[in-house]
Amino acid sequence: MIAAFLLVSSFVAPVSGPVRSQAPAPQVDAEPTTAGPKLDLRVSPFVDLYFMVRHAAASKEQATPAELAAAAAVARELDAALGGPLGWGPIEGLLPRIDDAVSAKREFATLPATLRTRSGGTLELRANALKLADALAVYEPVYRSTLAAERAKALVAARRELEGTLLAKQTEAFESILGALEFSRAELVIPVYLVLDAPEPGAVTQRDDAGRGVCFVSLGAHAGTLLHESILHEALHALDVASPTSVLTKLRAKLEAAGIGPREREWRDVPHTLMFVQAAETVRRVLAPEHRAYGDVAGYYAKVRSIADLELALWPRRLAGELSTEVALDELVRAVVALRDAR
């Protein structure tokens, strides 16, 4: 509704000219002043079951009962073929449409028959996904009769706690994020599924069947303000997917102009590390000044040490207004090119 209105409004702009910006807000029944990203925290027993199976598949320990172990074995094989968390996108993007193994089977049947894998091979995507749905169907009644009630209770309690903390401050948090990263798409509802367990790194954002970001965050991997940072980090991925322009798209364009293309790890790591830096900074500014960054606590910054060091030094100067976005990004890209050339 709001998007449609903005579209109409921009069409009439040339006619009404400069007066448009002076005109009072139109009287509509929508909520024009509250447009901004909103987290939609969701709890779904089936999505929890699904990620529990994915977690068991990634674990070295033997899963029990046998129905869980069997489903985990199917998921483990598929994970190897898909090449890691982001490879699951086509399957996990369908989860918002799925409530149980019956609907999983229906939805997975709509997947493309084959998928080109990152290693250049061909995966029988639909058949393998349906095999997983069958294994989930065998485990589902066990999960529902033994674990579902207790786990749903824990998830609902976590959501209630988040309503009093992160959600109570989400307007300020998104103002901080939009101010810093300049996402062009701001009026977004971001679905975030809370689950108890998920494979490393414990949170992921996939595109749904309409291309929108849908986030999955496990409570097992994150607690306290790390959970807040993790949810905001995944929300940043959803905003990134939805926004034709942002500081991240500018950064990628500048990296490309400097000769660093999508196939190079800096092209992914430099914007992604900035998302970590900004999410942690927003948590500190809006929710908890004593917050320690996920990048430090969980070891992410250590994996991208020189990029993290550059951004941890540079980005606070941008946020303090010492540097414009343009100058900060140019400085960052120059330093990244020097790093890349040195390796």
Ligand SMILES: [Zn+2]
């Ligand atoms: Zn991420």
